[in-house]
Structure formats: C-alpha cells, structure tokens
Amino acid sequence: MVSMSFDWSVLVQIVNFLILLFVLNKILYKPLNKMMDSRRDLMSSLQCSADVSKEQLAEASAQQERLRVEVLQEGVGVHRTLKEEGQAKELEILAKAQQESAGKLEEARQAIAKDLAAAREQLKLEAEVLADELVDKLLGRDKEQHQA
Secondary structure (H helix, E strand, C coil): CCCCCCCHHHHHHHHHHHHHHHHHHHHHHHHHHHHHHHHHHHHHHHHHHHHHHHHHHHHHHHHHHHHHHHHHHHHHHHHHHHHHHHHHHHHHHHHHHHHHHHHHHHHHHHHHHHHHHHHHHHHHHHHHHHHHHHHHHHHCCCHHHHHC
C-alpha cells in the first residue's frame, strides 16, 4: 500500500504565496490602484473642465458674433444717418447758393439796367449836341451865333 505522507513543503509554499500576496498587495497593488484612481479622477475632472471651457468658448463666440452683428447694424445705421444728413446739408447749401446767385443775378441785372439807362441818357445828350452841331454846320451858322 501506498503510504501517504503529508508534505509540509506544500503548506510552506502556500503560506509563502499568501505572505507574498499580502506584501505585494500592501506595497504594489493598493498604491498602484490608488494612483490609477487618482489619475482617473484627475482625467475626469480635466475632461469636465475642458467641456465647461468648450461651452464657455461657444457662448463667448456666440456673444462676439451677436456683438459684431449689432455693431455692423449700428454702423450701417450711422452711415445711413450721416448720408441723409449730408444729402440734406447738400440740398441746403445748393438752395442757399441758388438764392445767392439769383440775388447776385438780380443785382447785376439792375446794375446793367441802371448803366443802360445812364448810357441812353448820355447818348441822348450827345445826340442832341451832335444834332445841334450838324444843324449849325448845315445852316452854316457859327457856334457863337447859336449860343446868343
């Protein structure tokens, strides 16, 4: 018959394995798991922070676009207003210039009419003098006789 004897070396190996498992768990596995958990938490918080930053960036971009559109519309309004004011000022200046030129034209017409009347009067007087001289020459009278 085969005798079965208990081999203590197996028991020692099992105890050594359990001690090694305990030591490795304390020294290696728990710190490694703790470090991996902290890194996982860090990555999660960084991902959340990145998502929040993306949302803020999207909101800021939308706000910037709204402001750009507002400023553009305001600029168009200001441009339109300035253009209308400029056109009104232009019409005002043209009307004033037309009034001034009409006034100057009327003054010039009056001056010409006055000069024309004076010239006609002068010509009339000169014509009378010339007519008298012509009559005197035709009749052969002397100037002195005519004045007497």
